[in-house]
Amino acid sequence: MLRNLLFAGFFLISSSVLAQFSIKGKVTDAETGDPIPFANVILRGTTVGITTDFEGNYFLQSKTLTDSLDVSYLGYIKQSKALSKSADQTINFQLRSALFDLETFVFTAGENPAFEIIRRAVERRKDFDKRTLSAYETRSYTKIEIDIDNLSEDFRQRRSVKKVTAVLDSIKQLTDDEGEKILPVFFSETVSKFYYRNNPELKKEVIEKSKVTGVGITDGSTTSQITGSVFQEYNFYKNWLSILNKDFISPIADGWRTSYDYDLLDSVLVGRDTCYKLQVYPQREQDLAFSGTIWIQKDNYALRQVDLTIPKAANLNFVDRIKIQQELVASSAGPLIPSKTRVLIKISQLSDNTAGVLAKFYTAIDSILVNEPKDTKFFNQAVELKPDFGLVGADFWEKNRPDPLSVEELAVLQMVDTLKNIPIIRFYSEGLKFFATGYKAMGKIDVGPWPEFFNYNNVEGVRLGMGFRTNYKFSKKWELKGYLARGFRDEEWKYASSITRILDRNHWTSLQAYSSREIDQVGLEISNLQGNSIFLAASRFGTLRSPYFSTNHGLNIQREFFKGFLVKGGVNLGQFDPLFDFYYLDKNTREFKSNFSTTEIRAGIRYGRDEIIIINDNERASLGSVKWPIFEINYTQGINGFGGDLDYQKLSLYVYHRINLGRFGVGRYELDAGKIFGEVPYPILKNHLGNETLFYTTAAFNTMNFTEFTSDKYLSIRYRQSFEGFLLNSIPLIKKLKWRFVGNANVLWGSVENYNVAIVPMVDPEGNPRKTFGQLDFGTPYFELGYGVENIFKFFRVDFFHRMTYLDNPGAKPFHVKVSAQFIL
Known part of the structure; x- marks a missing residue:
């Protein structure tokens, strides 16, 4: 009996000594709902604490409890919450951003100790830059959300917006802590394989599965090509990172000393590795540079984590905030691969009566394979969609998401699906697409382009026109296109028509027949100004300079043989009929003539080594090159015969x-040469x-x-x-x-x-x-x-x-x- 009492007493004492209190929760941004990784979670009055993981989660254990738990992170207002005496409890935090004063750092005499850490990290960049691998490939999950925020009262009271706010107000999760509403308009999830090869540097992404829902999105094939990880790649081992087509200098770039200041904050554990925790901030607040925190591994000076923002004072327009959080892991060969990346871009209101835009991007990768390069021909198409990329059920996404969708994200999906079916939303989204593309979709036919609807000049007077083109719903192999216009002063019909057969979408191959009769201007030809639509439209109003009727019939063919290398050819029969005082001496008849006919055979090549091309319905669209110039060489042979009056050759380089x-x-430079x-x-x-x-x-x-x-x-x-x-x-x-x-x-x-x-x-x-x-x-x-x-x-x-x-x-x-x-x- 006594022995049992002693054992029970010993057990109670041991239990009280060994008792563990567990606290878990999540720390998020109160404004956006996004996780805040690397935040400090500490029991008040103690040194017991932990940092949140990349998803903002924390799990803290302690033998004793204090009265409250403190959470802090640079750039946010510190927050505390009371603790209960429960052994297990869940406490979530929503932190609000605070202005960060760059002038609070004071350095004493001698070199800043952070400089030596940065110097060593820069010296070892080549050891950890993934671009030094001969090849690597990853499997990626990418999530994108776009919301309209800053919904001012004036904006909400508009007649067209009121029809939406009733639905918006019914979804509680679409608010922040202050009750401010966000209006989701786009959400996508993509699973893809990303491939990289060095020497030559080539990239490719294969979209395996994609789910896209958004206001105004009718076909996910084009959108899915730009929602993968290839467009969300941020490598801080580059000197410069491109964001929103602006170049920002990396905190570990070669020129770090002229662009940044640093402060060594602490030495902390990241996983099992001891890291230096450094605060970085630009020397000039208007520069395109980052401020925030970076973690550099102590034993090898590798970059392990970043949490960086673009200061609001930076020389950018309409951007309230850009935030990048990234976690890097070592590949089997040594160089680092970003395992998780989160980007937030907040666009401000253009005026008090408009709304802002909030864009969120998240990428997580796994299955990293290095130094097994694919053949160069594999990279012929920069972005490739698998045939069944959109045919998948909910079970697939539940298994392939790194983390389940949050309650807020599920509410976003619900709202986007609801908005798509509201007539006023469809009206505005279709109107915006009509203005941007020039065409209005009506089933299998697109009506437009709108610049052809009305014109006025001294030759035609008032000019009215109408056109159309078929879209992917009509066919993915055939495209019909044309317009018809008439001037009320000259009483002449103008037209353009074409029929295109797409023979191969992988090695883009197409055959086109066309016919047109239009008013052109010497030196201001429509064909030469297609990329300058505003200047072209303006030049066709008012007084036309050296106008002439241009009639053309022809055949074009083109094929992309390998990535970036496009070959084209064709035949054109043309007629020049001047509407101004023009004569030339015909060398055959030695008589003066005012009009002439041409028969031309044309050939050309275009090469953009790293030009990014996507397939937009039945057309190729260039997103520009990354590093290398784009070359184009064209040759034309004019034939005196087969209906042509002139014998000549044209050779040009662009x-x-x-x-x-x-x-x-x-x-930016443009070189244009020819003979x-x-x-x-x-x-x-x-x-x-x-x-x-x-x-x-x-x-x-x-x-x-x-x-x-x-x-x-x-x-x-x-x-x-x-x-x-x-x-x-x-x-x-x-x-x-x-x-x-x-x-x-x-x-x-x-x-x-x-x-x-x-x-x-x-x-x-x-x-x-x-x-x-x-x-x-x-x-x-x-x-x-x-x-x-x-x-x-x-x-x-x-x-x-x-x-x-x-x-x-x-x-x-x-x-x-x-x-x-x-x-x-």
Whole structure:
């Protein structure tokens, strides 16, 4: 009996000594609902604590309890919650962001101890940069959510919005702690395989499964190509990271010392590894640089975790916040692969009467395989959809999600599905698509393009038109396209029509037959201005310059043989019928003629080594190149026969390149060179594009007059530089305005052979003097310099141009001011 009592007493004492109190929970951002990883969770008054994992979860055990639990993280307001005496309890925290004062750090004499850590981390970048692997592949899960937030009362009271708010108010989870509503408009989940190969550097993503739901989304195939992990890749071992088409310097870049300051906060455990915890912040708050926290492993100086934001003071427009959180793991070969990445981008309201946008991106990877490169031909298509990419049930997503969808995310899905069926939402979403694409979908037919609906100029008077094209619902192998228009002054019909057969979507191969009759302008041809739709539309209003009827019938074929390498060819039968005073001397009949016919055989190649191409329904769409220039070479053979009047050859080279110049911003150059062989009238030659309008355009020489110069041999280099915040970010008063300096330098060499000059009469048939084309002296280039400021009131740009040569030409002005409006971040 006594022994049993002693045993029971010993058991009770031992239990009380060994008793463990367990506390778990989740720490999230009160504004966005996103997890806050790496937050500090500490029992008040003790040193017992832990940090949250990447999903914001924590699990804390202690032999004793205090009265409360404290949670803190840099950039957020510290929060405390009371504890009960329960052995197991769950306590969740919602932290609110706080302004971070960059001037609170004070350094004593001597070198900042954080500098040596960063210096060693930079020295070992090549050891851990995944780009040093010969190849790697991963399986990825990507989740994207886009919401409308900052729903002001004025916005909510609009008649069109009121029809939505009743539904919005019924879903409790779509609020933050202060009851502010968010309006979800898009949600996607994607499972994919990502492949990388070095030497040559190639990337490919295969979308295995995708689920896309969103307002205005009718077909998920195009959207699914840009919701995978390839577009959510952030590598801090690069010197510069591209976000929203802006380049931000990495905290461990080669130029770290000129861009950042650091503070060594602590030495902490991350998993089983001891890491230095460092605070980073830009030296100039307007620079495109990060502030936040990074964790660098103590034994090898590898980057283990990042939690970084773009300060609100950075020289960006409409961006309230950009936040990147990333966790990295070592591959079997050593270099690090991001295992989890979360990105938040918050776009502010354009005005008090509008709403903002909140975009969330999450990527988790597993099944990492390294140094087993695929053949180069495997990378021919940058993004590939498996045939059954969208055919999957709910069970698949439950098994393949790294974590279940939260209550808030389930509410988002419910809301998006509801919104899609509200008539006013469909009206606005379809209207926005109509404005952006030019076409309105009506079943299997798209009606448009809207710029053809109405026009007015001195030749046609009022012009009305209508067109259509078939879409993927009609066929994924055939596309029919056309429009018909008529001017009320000239009473002439204009039209364009084409039929395209898509033979192969993997190695993009298509065959197209077309026919058109339209009014064109010498030097302002529609075919040459397709990429400058605003300038093209403006040039077709008002007074037309050197107008003519252009009739064309032809056949085109193209095929992409390997990634980035596209070959094209075709035949064109054309007719030139001038509507202005034009004559040329026919070399066969030695008589003056005003019109002519052409028969052309065309061939060309285009190569963009790392150009990103997606398939948008039945068309290819380029998202630009990442690093390398894009080349295009074209050759045309004009035949005197088979309906053609002229014998000539055209050879041209075009190069475009975007260059990241680090702190100096971004440069872009275009090289255009060519030669026309043969005796031809000047509309066949290169009529260089000028700009007599008040508005700035990158498509033209901005101090040159319309049709001022013509060449049959030419070379032009147009360079423009966006300095971002360089220079102006350092000027005390100007930096608050967030103005950005820009520059231009355009040079053109050209000439015309004497035999092409001789066939243009200096007088008309009645002996009156005639205006002919202008010529360049190849030894004296046309040269213009420009400089200016963009981002004035966030929208406007002013450029000042100086014309440096050919100042004696009639109508030439040495100084021009051009203005433009643009929507840029």
